[in-house]
Amino acid sequence: MSTLILIFATALVFAIGAVPLARQIALRAGFLDQPSARKIHTAPIPRLGGVAMYGAFIVALVLFADRFYVPQMIGIVIGATWVSFLGLWDDRVGLSAGLKLIGQIGGALILVIAGVSVELVPIPLVNAAITVLWVVGITNALNLLDNMDGLSGGVAAIAAAFFLLIAALNGQYLVGALSAALLGAAIGFLIYNFNPARIFMGDAGTLFIGFLLAAVGIKLRFVNLPVTTTWFIPLLVLGLPIFDTTLVFVSRWRRGVNPLTTPGTDHTSHRLVARGWSQRGAVLALYGVASACGLAAAICAQGNLLTNYAVLTIAAAAGLIALYGLEFRK
Numbered sequence: 001m002s003t004l005i006l007i008f009a010t011a012l013v014f015a016i017g018a019v020p021l022a023r024q025i026a027l028r029a030g031f032l033d034q035p036s037a038r039k040i041h042t043a044p045i046p047r048l049g050g051v052a053m054y055g056a057f058i059v060a061l062v063l064f065a066d067r068f069y070v071p072q073m074i075g076i077v078i079g080a081t082w083v084s085f086l087g088l089w090d091d092r093v094g095l096s097a098g099l100k101l102i103g104q105i106g107g108a109l110i111l112v113i114a115g116v117s118v119e120l121v122p123i124p125l126v127n128a129a130i131t132v133l134w135v136v137g138i139t140n141a142l143n144l145l146d147n148m149d150g151l152s153g154g155v156a157a158i159a160a161a162f163f164l165l166i167a168a169l170n171g172q173y174l175v176g177a178l179s180a181a182l183l184g185a186a187i188g189f190l191i192y193n194f195n196p197a198r199i200f201m202g203d204a205g206t207l208f209i210g211f212l213l214a215a216v217g218i219k220l221r222f223v224n225l226p227v228t229t230t231w232f233i234p235l236l237v238l239g240l241p242i243f244d245t246t247l248v249f250v251s252r253w254r255r256g257v258n259p260l261t262t263p264g265t266d267h268t269s270h271r272l273v274a275r276g277w278s279q280r281g282a283v284l285a286l287y288g289v290a291s292a293c294g295l296a297a298a299i300c301a302q303g304n305l306l307t308n309y310a311v312l313t314i315a316a317a318a319g320l321i322a323l324y325g326l327e328f329r330k
Contacts, residue, residue: 001168003064008164008180011060015188018052023192023199031091033200045197047091049189050205054084056185057212065177073174075114076215083107083139083211087203097260101136106137116218120231135214141241142210144248146270149195151283155240155290156209157186162237162294163216166301174217179298182212195280213238222301229305232312236300239293240286242270243319251327271326276304 006189019259024048026032032262033047061068061077068074086103089095090178095103108131111117117124146152166172186209192198217234235242251260251266272282296315300308 003066004164004176004180006064006125006166007060007177008184008326010063011056011184012188013183013184014059015052015056015185016191018055018238019049019189019192019199022046022048023051024215025253026199026308026323029200033202047200047202048204049193049199050084050087050201050208053185053189053201053205054081054208056188057181057208060181060184061177065181067177069087070174072114072116072219075111076178076212076219077115078114079107079110079215080208082110082213084204084208087205087207091202091204101260102140104136104207104211105132107139108132111135111215111218116215118218120227131218134218135211137245138214138217138238138241139207139210141245142213143206143242144267145241146201146206147265148191148273148279148283149197149265151269151286152206152209153186153190153193153201154283154287156213157183157190158294159213159237159241160186160216162297163213163220165294166220166233166237166298169301170222172219172221173303175216175221178212178216178219182209182216188237195283210241225301226305229303229308230300232308233300234296236293236312236315239296239315239319240268240290243322246319247323250323254327268326 001257023046026048029048031046031048032044034044057080061073065073065099065303086095086100086107090100112128117127118134119127120130123128142152142156145155160179160183162185164176167176167179170243189199189201189205193201217238220234224235247268248266249259252264269279269282269286272285273279277285293315296311300311302312
């Protein structure tokens with residue numbers, strides 16, 4: 001446990017110091033997020049915060065992760081490095097959706113090659129396909145969620161905190177180390193990103209945290225519980241990003257627009273603001289939802305078959321009700 005605390009503290013301190021430096025570099029190098037009709041901010045904002053988060057994460061693991069050189073840990077770090085570079089490239093020159101998708105699939109395949117894969121069925125090829133779908137889906141979900149000051153970083157921190165808690169209770173060192181490093185890096189960044197934001201994480205950050213959370217979800221294991229009881233725990237931890245992505249896809253399909261290439265102000269946070277919430281209020285409310293999802297996952301990590309499926313049913317019903325209320329009910 002002391003090692004996990006050291007990893008968290010190191011990532012936190014490094015991020016607090018590195019984010020202002022990244023902001024100055026972004027201003028000088030022209031890594032700026034320009035205002036537009038689909039964005040809320042009205043002035044250019046530096047967007048190299050994700051690079052500082054990545055640096056804090058790596059430094060913490062290199063210094064204090066006892067098993068940093070385990071092949072699966074190395075595979076996760078290499079994959080996260082690749083998608084972070086992909087996001088940085090997109091921040092600089094702007095990549096097509098197709099090219100970004102190919103790059104994300106490449107990152108997911110790095111995990112599969114390293115042995116980081118779901119184990120839901122006795123067919124390795126099917127498990128590999130599910131792994132790629134999960135990693136690409138969660139990576140893009142965190143990318144799409146980055147639509148309001150402090151939202152994506154805060155939700156990532158909450159998810160990492162619950163993954164850390166569940167890992168610590170179940171002796172999952174690799175998951176705990178990765179989650180502790182991500183939690184520290186995300187909180188350190190959030191100090192500068194909460195409304196009003198002084199820096200954005202950019203795609204270098206959103207793709208990085210999405211990929212890491214997807215990988216951590218795959219590696220979460222429960223020795224004393226069958227997979228039929230625990231397979232959905234990562235889904236619960238990441239319930240808010242999954243819900244927001246589902247809402248956006250349903251909304252854009254209903255309007256006949258491409259959900260992947262047509263940006264807009266149709267996310268959960270935007271809809272709350274449109275209904276009278278302040279930006280801060282909307283983000284804090286969604287923090288509460290993310291925390292409730294994490295709490296449900298923590299309950300399931302200690303529950304039995306009946307309890308866990310009851311929690312899953314309640315969570316699914318709440319998601320459907322929210323989807324109806326935000327998209328279909330005027």
